Amino acid sequence: MKTLIIRNTLILLFMVFSSTVLMAQETSLLGGFARINITPDKRVTLSGYANRKDLSTGIHDSLSARVAAFQSKSDKIILVSTDVIGFYSGTDEIIRDAILKQFNLQPQQLFLAAIHTHAGPSIILDKKRGHANNVEYTQTLQQKLITAIGQALDNLQPISVGAGNGSSPVGVNRREVYYDEAGNPRLWIGRNPDGVHDKQVSVLKITAHDDKLLAVLWEYATHSTSLGWENYTISGDVHGLAEQFIERYLGAGVFAPGFAGASGDIDPWYRVLPGFETKNGWVPEPVLLGTMLGEEVVHVLRKIEATSPSGPIRSIYKTIELPGKPGGEIKTTMDHPKVPLNITVGRLGDVAFVGLGAEVLSDIGLAIKAASPFKHTFIITHCNGTADYIAPQHLYVEGGYEVESSPFASTAADMLAKEVVQLLHKL
Ligand SMILES: [Zn+2]
Numbered sequence: 495m496k497t498l499i500i501r502n503t504l505i506l507l508f509m510v511f512s513s514t515v516l517m518a519q520e521t522s523l524l525g526g527f528a529r530i531n532i533t534p535d536k537r538v539t540l541s542g543y544a545n546r547k548d549l550s551t552g553i554h555d556s557l558s559a560r561v562a563a564f565q566s567k568s569d570k571i572i573l574v575s576t577d578v579i580g581f582y583s584g585t586d587e588i589i590r591d592a593i594l595k596q597f598n599l600q601p602q603q604l605f606l607a608a609i610h611t612h613a614g615p616s617i618i619l620d621k622k623r624g625h626a627n628n629v630e631y632t633q634t635l636q637q638k639l640i641t642a643i644g645q646a647l648d649n650l651q652p653i654s655v656g657a658g659n660g661s662s663p664v665g666v667n668r669r670e671v672y673y674d675e676a677g678n679p680r681l682w683i684g685r686n687p688d689g690v691h692d693k694q695v696s697v698l699k700i701t702a703h704d705d706k707l708l709a710v711l712w713e714y715a716t717h718s719t720s721l722g723w724e725n726y727t728i729s730g731d732v733h734g735l736a737e738q739f740i741e742r743y744l745g746a747g748v749f750a751p752g753f754a755g756a757s758g759d760i761d762p763w764y765r766v767l768p769g770f771e772t773k774n775g776w777v778p779e780p781v782l783l784g785t786m787l788g789e790e791v792v793h794v795l796r797k798i799e800a801t802s803p804s805g806p807i808r809s810i811y812k813t814i815e816l817p818g819k820p821g822g823e824i825k826t827t828m829d830h831p832k833v834p835l836n837i838t839v840g841r842l843g844d845v846a847f848v849g850l851g852a853e854v855l856s857d858i859g860l861a862i863k864a865a866s867p868f869k870h871t872f873i874i875t876h877c878n879g880t881a882d883y884i885a886p887q888h889l890y891v892e893g894g895y896e897v898e899s900s901p902f903a904s905t906a907a908d909m910l911a912k913e914v915v916q917l918l919h920k921l
Contacts, residue, residue, distance in 0.1 A: 523803055523843075524565040525653035525700050527709045527749040528645035529741075530638045532577065533557045534615050534728060536627045541579040542612030543723035549627070550615070554727040554780075555735060557614055559639055560751035561646040562700070562711050564653075564842055569807040571840045572597075572643060573605040573711065573847065573874070575751035577730040577737070578635075580608040580876040583618045586851070589636045590878065596640050597647065602811035605838055605849045606639075607877035609733035610754045611718040613725055652703050656801035657845050657870040660695040660794035664732060664787045665716030667691045667856070668761040669894050681894035683761065690856045691715065691760055692863070695787070696872050697794040698845060701801055707748055710740060712791045713872045715755030715859060720762040720780035732762050735784025740791050750791070753874040756850075756859020758883050758896050805843020808921045811878070812837050814913050817903035824893050830901045836879035837914055841921040844869040848914055851879015855896060857886040861911040866918050884910060 533556040537549035557577035564571050581589060590606055593599070617632050618624030624632075667689025674680050698711040718731035730737065733752045740750035764779035777785070814837060818830025838849035846868035852875065859873040883900040890897055890904040 522566070522652050523655065523805055524650040525655070525708065526563045526646040526649035526651065528561045528642040528649065529558050529749055530642040531556055532559050532635055532638055534627070534631050536631070538615040538627045538631055539625045540613060540726065541582070541616035542719065545723055546726070548726060549625070550728055551726040552728070554613070554721075554729040555738060557728065557730055557734060558737070559642050560737065560749055561642045562709060562749070562751050563643070563646040563650065564807055565650055566805065566807040570599070570603050571605065571807055571809050571842070571847070572599070572603060572646070573751065574607060574639060574643065575737075575753055576606070576608045576639070577611055577734045578608045578614045578617055579610055579612060580880050581606065581617055582880045583620060583623065585617045585619050585632060586878065586880055588619060589639065592636055593640060593643060597643060600811070602809040602838060602840070605840065605847060605874060605877050607753055607849065607874050609718055609730060609752060610757070610876050611729065611731040611734055613721045613727065613729035613731050615728070652803065653708065654701050654703070654801035654803040655805070655842060655845070656699045656798040658697050658699070658794045658798040659870070660697065660790045661693045662695050662714060662787050662790045663693065664762060664783045665691060665693070665714070665757065665760040666763050667759055669759050669896075681892060683895055685761070685763070689759070690860070692755060692856055692860050695790050695794055696755075696870060697791055697798065698872070699795050699798040699801060703803070707744060709749040709751070710744070710791060710795050711751050713753040713755045713874060714787055715757040715856065715873070716760045716762055717757055718754070718762070719765050720783055722765055729780060731780050732783045732787060735780055736788035736791065739785050739788030743788065743792055753872065754876055755873040756854040756856050756875060758853045758855040758885065760856060802843055807840070807842055809838065809840035810917050810920060812913070812917060814910070816906040816909055818901055819903050823904070824890060825898050830903075833881055833901050833906070835881045835884070835910060837917060838878050839914065839917045839921060841868070846871045846918055846921065847874055848872065848918070849874045849877035851877060852881035853883045855883070855885045855889070855907070858884065858907050858911055862914050865911070865915045868918065
């Protein structure tokens with residue numbers, strides 16, 4: 495009898511133990527990270543300003559692509575931060591397809607994003623339209639992205655994650671009012687400190703089970719355009735320099751993929767500098783701003799104490815058709831057709847990632863964050879698509895560059911925000 499009790503107890507203990515192990519395996523979170531140098535090795539055309547026709551003259555700082563892969567059970571999301579302007583000229587679909595095929599992924603599992611630096615190469619695969627060096631660069635970039643994603647997936651290990659927020663003054667609303675000769679208010683791209691701007695710095699801390707820091711994923715809303723249109727050197731500009739600062743500060747083993755938040759109407763506080771000002775020990779503006787932003791990311795990181803080794807991963811990918819701008823509205827002569835916009839939403843425990851395939855203005859990002867059911871919501875623009883500027887309805891009264899060049903009707907922004915919030919609730 496006694497032997498039977500001992501035996502049964504042992505069996506019970508074994509069952510409890512094995513189910514606990516099983517549960518731990520089921521709920522445990524895995525993460526893998528990688529970085530690859532994507533600095534052009536030939537002179538290339540630079541993207542972001544139509545007036546710049548010549549090839550790049552040198553390298554100010556190197557460009558990288560950084561990958562963060564997360565897995566829980568069979569669910570997986572892969573976030574890619576690329577130090578380029580965006581995957582324009584149809585390259586988004588081609589490169590995404592190649593990645594999805596290579597790793598047998600579903601569209602909702604990939605967030606292919608660009609930091610939107612205007613000091614990086616034009617991304618183009620069309621030999622008739624692009625410079626040969628840029629076409630070659632883009633082909634190599636595709637292969638490098640695949641290599642880096644493969645490395646991140648090979649490096650998957652048990653992780654804990656925690657999130658936090660800070661604030662940075664590095665970006666500023668750029669829709670500045672001036673008065674023309676007749677005394678009428680006009681808008682130009684300048685500096686408008688009273689304008690709306692989401693100054694939040696969102697940070698995700700990722701540690702290994704021995705508490706070793708593995709990666710810090712972050713998001714901040716500004717254009718990376720501090721170098722301006724007279725610059726011909728390659729640079730990651732504000733986001734790229736911040737990534738580099740964080741990685742150097744925290745140690746070479748740490749990965750710091752950065753993402754551009756809702757920044758369609760936001761520029762760096764200092765922008766358009768024809769050359770680097772170094773007189774009297776002055777730190778060049780892009781370096782100063784990148785360092786300030788990177789320092790805030792590190793500051794927030796230090797304050798994140800609670801991290802969790804579990805949490806479900808879910809994601810949804812959806813293309814929505816938004817109304818195009820009707821003829822007659824804001825310098826538009828003809829009716830714009832409906833404009834598709836790709837939305838990718840992902841969940842990692844109580845953190846949400848919102849990938850938007852467009853150039854999104856501040857109010858839209860703020861509206862999504864305010865209505866998000868998640869504790870932390872990262873807005874990742876220039877992600878899985880390149881649908882141009884999308885601006886909130888109230889700005890259609892005053893116009894300005896972003897509204898004038900947008901293909902969207904004034905009602906589109908509200909529809910987008912509503913759709914994103916509904917998708918977040920479904921995660
Ligand atoms: Zn832009």
